[in-house]
Amino acid sequence: MSAQREPIGVIGTGYVGLVTAAGFAELGSDVWCVDIDAEKIARLRAGEVPIYEPGLKELLERNAARLHFSTEIGGALEHARLLFVAVGTPPTHSGDADLSAVNAVVAEMPNSGRHALVMKSTVPCGTGATIQRVFGEQGKESLSYVSCPEFLKEGSAVKDFMHPDRVVVGDDDGWAGDAVIALYEPLGAPLVRTDVASAEMIKLAANAFLATKISFINEIANVCEDTGADVIEVARGVGLDERIGPRFLQAGIGYGGSCFTKDVSALKLLAANSGYHFQLLNAVTEVNELQKRRVISKLQRHLGALAGRRIALLGLAFKPETDDLRGASSLVLAARLLAEGAVVSAYDPVAADAAREQMPALDFCDSALAALREADAAVLVTEWRELVELDWSAVAAAMRGDLVVDGRNALDPLRLRGAGLRYEGIGRR
Numbered sequence: 001m002s003a004q005r006e007p008i009g010v011i012g013t014g015y016v017g018l019v020t021a022a023g024f025a026e027l028g029s030d031v032w033c034v035d036i037d038a039e040k041i042a043r044l045r046a047g048e049v050p051i052y053e054p055g056l057k058e059l060l061e062r063n064a065a066r067l068h069f070s071t072e073i074g075g076a077l078e079h080a081r082l083l084f085v086a087v088g089t090p091p092t093h094s095g096d097a098d099l100s101a102v103n104a105v106v107a108e109m110p111n112s113g114r115h116a117l118v119m120k121s122t123v124p125c126g127t128g129a130t131i132q133r134v135f136g137e138q139g140k141e142s143l144s145y146v147s148c149p150e151f152l153k154e155g156s157a158v159k160d161f162m163h164p165d166r167v168v169v170g171d172d173d174g175w176a177g178d179a180v181i182a183l184y185e186p187l188g189a190p191l192v193r194t195d196v197a198s199a200e201m202i203k204l205a206a207n208a209f210l211a212t213k214i215s216f217i218n219e220i221a222n223v224c225e226d227t228g229a230d231v232i233e234v235a236r237g238v239g240l241d242e243r244i245g246p247r248f249l250q251a252g253i254g255y256g257g258s259c260f261t262k263d264v265s266a267l268k269l270l271a272a273n274s275g276y277h278f279q280l281l282n283a284v285t286e287v288n289e290l291q292k293r294r295v296i297s298k299l300q301r302h303l304g305a306l307a308g309r310r311i312a313l314l315g316l317a318f319k320p321e322t323d324d325l326r327g328a329s330s331l332v333l334a335a336r337l338l339a340e341g342a343v344v345s346a347y348d349p350v351a352a353d354a355a356r357e358q359m360p361a362l363d364f365c366d367s368a369l370a371a372l373r374e375a376d377a378a379v380l381v382t383e384w385r386e387l388v389e390l391d392w393s394a395v396a397a398a399m400r401g402d403l404v405v406d407g408r409n410a411l412d413p414l415r416l417r418g419a420g421l422r423y424e425g426i427g428r429r
């Protein structure tokens with residue numbers, strides 16, 4: 001790559017910021033990374049990677065000379081024109097997006113016609129307009145603003161950065177939007193250049209649609225259970241329709257993660273705050289919450305009361321290939337099982353440390369088989385490959401009972417039944 005690439009700043013070095021920084025460094029940019037978390041910055045400076053994301057460690061190592069880490073924004077402002085903002089926007093108690101971290105960054109920006117704030121954080125539609133108004137009020141009207149929402153998926157974030165389905169750039173056709181487009185140009189992705197509000201809405205609408213697709217197939221799965229149909233067959237037949245497509249039609253115990261729940265809620269409240277009742281998203285959210293709990297009734301149907309029963313949770317992260325527990329179905333399941341009086345053992349290949357802090361009452365084990373020992377039932381919560389490929393005869397020998405609830409429809413019922421286990425999926429015959 002050419003040494004002429006535009007240097008950039010990245011504010012916030014979490015899942016999005018760190019991957020964005022490493023990705024642009026790989027493309028040849030010098031990247032000044034800023035985070036208020038001093039411990040995180042110290043670890044990054046020491047060559048440690050604070051999160052688990054496949055391929056990220058190698059990318060950071062390969063581009064170490066181009067990556068600079070600091071708790072202060074000064075270096076980024078000195079060396080870069082474009083400041084990519086990737087700070088968290090978690091939900092507030094009311095369900096709206098908490099923009100306090102974004103606002104803290106806005107407050108730190110100088111009045112400079114040389115700089116642009118490039119918003120990667122997911123923010124409600126209208127945030128860019130508000131920030132530009134605030135810039136005006138603070139006498140910083142010469143600053144530029146670009147909305148550049150991020151679509152990467154945890155677990156394949158590096159690949160998604162390098163091969164995006166599209167790049168969305170929302171601005172007023174100024175120099176900063178041009179510069180952001182030039183940065184992404186080597187990736188050859190389809191470009192959507194639009195206004196700021198539309199760019200913001202594209203991100204919220206995309207996540208809301210994906211969440212809707214999941215809740216839809218989960219409801220179909222629930223109806224399959226009452227009618228004798230098999231949701232795997234149904235999803236295959238439906239997904240081959242080009243207008244629908246096969247992805248996000250995997251029934252299971254509901255979506256988790258930091259994004260879908262909060263972005264669906266933020267979009268619903270954004271609509272409500274301007275007087276519109278977004279009915280569909282109420283149902284999407286409710287279906288998802290109930291879906292996480294359906295496992296409990298499945299266990300009760302087979303085992304009766306769960307008090308004193310030992311239940312093994314296989315996988316805790318909200319999906320495979322990440323250590324992220326935010327919004328994970330495991331949190332709801334564990335809490336419900338404990339409330340029913342069950343004893344809960346648990347195993348996750350990478351998320352166990354974070355899980356220990358959040359679910360101290362669980363019996364954490366160092367292997368799946370250890371978690372399964374003397375269990376009355378097991379629940380596959382996260383379809384990590386090592387869990388999908390367990391030796392089911394060894395599982396049957398380790399367990400006291402024989403029930404396996406496949407919360408992700410990722411297991412082969414015939415293999416499990418062949419090993420003497422009782423298989424129960426979601427919407428499967």
Ligand SMILES: NC(=O)c1ccc[n+]([C@@H]2O[C@H](COP(=O)([O-])OP(=O)(O)OC[C@H]3O[C@@H](n4cnc5c(N)ncnc54)[C@H](O)[C@@H]3O)[C@@H](O)[C@H]2O)c1
Pocket residue numbers: 011012013014015016017034035036037040086087088089101102104105120121122123150151152153154258259
């Ligand atoms: N995680 C995803 O898969 C994903 C995908 C697309 C979009 N997003 C969006 O990207 C944004 C970031 O998400 P994330 O998962 O990377 O969050 P994260 O919590 O992993 O990282 C946020 C980082 O910002 C830092 N930070 C907070 N305030 C700061 C400040 N004032 N200055 C500098 N650093 C600050 C935090 O210390 C943290 O390291 C969110 O808006 C999210 O909705 C996330």
